[in-house]
Amino acid sequence: MQNAIKVAVDAMGGDHAPGEIVKGAQAAVKIRKDIHVFLVGKKDAIEKELSKYSYPKDQISIVHAEETIEMAEPPVLAIRKKKQSSIVLGMNMVKQKEADAFVSAGSSGAILVGGQVIVGRIKGIERPPLAPLIPTKKGVSLLVDCGANVDARPSHLVQFAKMGSVYMEHVVGISNPKVAIVNIGAEEEKGNALVKETFPLLKECQDINFTGSIEAREIPYGKADVIVCEAFTGNVILKLYEGLSSTLLGVVKKGLMSSLRSKMGAVLIKPALKETLKSFDASVYGGAPLLGLNGLVVKIHGSSKATEAKNAIIQCVTFKEQKINEKIKENIISASKEEEQEGKNGV
């Protein structure tokens, strides 16, 4: 297919690579005719996994990568030294426009560093944030930034808010998404130095629907669509989401197994409970894009299985079709003008 979206996939990254990643890739091309997947990694290992499935052969190619970047390797060094690794080769494909997107469950650090130094930032973007979707009572919210830039500055957070708005509006399909900044109280005078400085800048933005502060308590209720914070806070929120959900469900399960009566009840409630808990399962929402790069880089969880890989690959289509990067560029150009104006107003 001439106009297929070309997605390079790191076949070697993550706890369940290459098996689950390859499985997800073949599942994705079965669903979408308009995707071509390049599986980047050890040729033999990938071929062995692919041989287990029947799938449209013309939609998957293998790009051999001799090396693999391990989880524990120092990211900057790994990206510099391992030129033949699946991450470096996959990122280079995006840089050279041989691929529209790169999806990896590998080392977060290496993906963040590679995204910046190989794929490169869109001109005007100060820092590319990692922006996962998190489940809420109402649907999903975009948490931006979530691991790429600790100790960010107010101007970074303003860009995060704008890029996040574009993403939620055009990829997730929420019109006029509500943007809020993570804070420790609802009042404008609350917060740490970063939040206090950023708040008035967000208020001035004409091109986003800024609704003020959001307390962490309100995040799971879905009070905002785009949740802005610096990466340390974002990482704490994302990880606590994971840890607390699994702990609480563990506590519930333990309760269900504690007596004969409750065991009988558990059998009755199982199908209904499974269905509703699915809505709170982060894996169905695909991966987290690194926003603001000259190409799409999507990070999926290290523990990702075939479903996550498949969803992340399919998500790349919307990103490309909706021309998100073009929209971010437009947005940044208008933002710079606005900031000049703000400068004149003494803000």
Added chain:
Amino acid sequence: MQNAIKVAVDAMGGDHAPGEIVKGAQAAVKIRKDIHVFLVGKKDAIEKELSKYSYPKDQISIVHAEETIEMAEPPVLAIRKKKQSSIVLGMNMVKQKEADAFVSAGSSGAILVGGQVIVGRIKGIERPPLAPLIPTKKGVSLLVDCGANVDARPSHLVQFAKMGSVYMEHVVGISNPKVAIVNIGAEEEKGNALVKETFPLLKECQDINFTGSIEAREIPYGKADVIVCEAFTGNVILKLYEGLSSTLLGVVKKGLMSSLRSKMGAVLIKPALKETLKSFDASVYGGAPLLGLNGLVVKIHGSSKATEAKNAIIQCVTFKEQKINEKIKENIISASKEEEQEGKNGV
């Protein structure tokens, strides 16, 4: 009783005051002969509530307070102007040693400010942190700091770690409590500037059992007993705990009500589930002390009911009996010596 612990209680603070607070106070003195409660607030309102119960009259006194500090009032101004408010009067009782402790469900800001300016810090303590116990799979952990000091410095965090250790060891009864710093990865080189500066200082501390970084994911598993962070992060953790627990349980309940079959199951599992979820209910652990003050100030949640008030009042006994403040003083003296040593070593 001559040696009773004297606890001043803010009868006017919180969403359910004075009714639930008074109910909690009379419940506390029924359980413990060695507590005397001073209910601070509007005399008429308190008397009316007290008249509903039969309790040992000699264990409760009323201290009339003409004013009340509202939740939305700017804290510094409120503490300065409302000299006849329940918070200011209660704190003054602690300062004047007329009470050993003050418990309030009122404005967090006013309690934090009042604690510092009225009760005052122990000499050598730079900032008094708010330290709630949070439920985990294994029991409870102390989250310190959780709302008192945003933009803290490394030396503050070191003191938080030490005071938290004393509290967990002597009030909660965990010997040699594990101390960890909230971080975005397990490796020592990870983190924001604050964490990177604080990490080596904690490693140098001889008097605590520092175990390194803790990712937010691991907090609900109970990986550490004392969880150290600055207040912005702590507030995010505490509030997300609240929000996510209630959202997830809401999702589970909704699932249970979705079909006739699951409704029948729900009836069977209810008692067992209720019992296990109790272990994850923060209200049973009493309030959050402001550590490092010249007296005990305990903040309980604004939505606290009688159980929380009762538990927080009873918790004051252990604090006093274990001479926590004396132990913090000892700890700080040895800490200062150690820091001098660290200075010499160029750390």
